[in-house]
Amino acid sequence: MIIFILKKLNYPIIQRRCSSIVNLFQPIGTASNGNSPESPSVRESQELLIQITAAHKRIFIEPIYYQQKIPNSLRAIYVRAGVVESLQHALTLLPKEYSLLLYDGYRPSQVQQYLFSYFSQQLARIMPHATEQEVLQATKKYVAMPSADAAHLAPHLTGGAIDLTLADRHKGKLWILVQPLMK
Numbered sequence: 001m002i003i004f005i006l007k008k009l010n011y012p013i014i015q016r017r018c019s020s021i022v023n024l025f026q027p028i029g030t031a032s033n034g035n036s037p038e039s040p041s042v043r044e045s046q047e048l049l050i051q052i053t054a055a056h057k058r059i060f061i062e063p064i065y066y067q068q069k070i071p072n073s074l075r076a077i078y079v080r081a082g083v084v085e086s087l088q089h090a091l092t093l094l095p096k097e098y099s100l101l102l103y104d105g106y107r108p109s110q111v112q113q114y115l116f117s118y119f120s121q122q123l124a125r126i127m128p129h130a131t132e133q134e135v136l137q138a139t140k141k142y143v144a145m146p147s148a149d150a151a152h153l154a155p156h157l158t159g160g161a162i163d164l165t166l167a168d169r170h171k172g173k174l175w176i177l178v179q180p181l182m183k
Helices: 002-008 012-017 081-093 109-126 132-140
Strands: 049-052 059-061 077-080 098-104 163-168
Touching: 049 081, 077 081, 077 098, 081 098, 109 132
Parallel strands: 059 098
Antiparallel strands: 049 077, 098 163
8 A cells, every 4th residue: 555655756766775665555356256255264473463553653543443333343453563564664665754653453353344344335225226146246345254264354354454545754644545435
């Protein structure tokens, strides 16, 4: 996400470093057969979940689902240790006047189910003639389907995914990425 926005802002140094990054603002891709890709296989990594704090002066947190009072959402943001390392590396690529604003990391399965159901309901509302299967496929383009299968968990359930945006040094959001379905 970061690199795409920076390309839009025309930072050639970062463009050279990250020329292989694709546009991440599109729905999740589809497999060659037209269906949503299967969930990647998950294996236990023994990586610790780490709470993101305000310890870094260029990382801000705004736990969006907690603020929206979504049931079982968390007040804090937790991610795997490897994600923390990636965030710190991303900050080295950003110009000093930019920071990261984190909205979500690890989320409980109840929150994933809520988000999937909510998006499905919203898509059904704006696609009134779609079949149940079409709504399901459309929902899976934007929100990972909740799964009880430990080998195929949604990425947020593992602490391996994070929702974020760019901000200035004072936590001011720089870019509206998508029009949210949630209000």
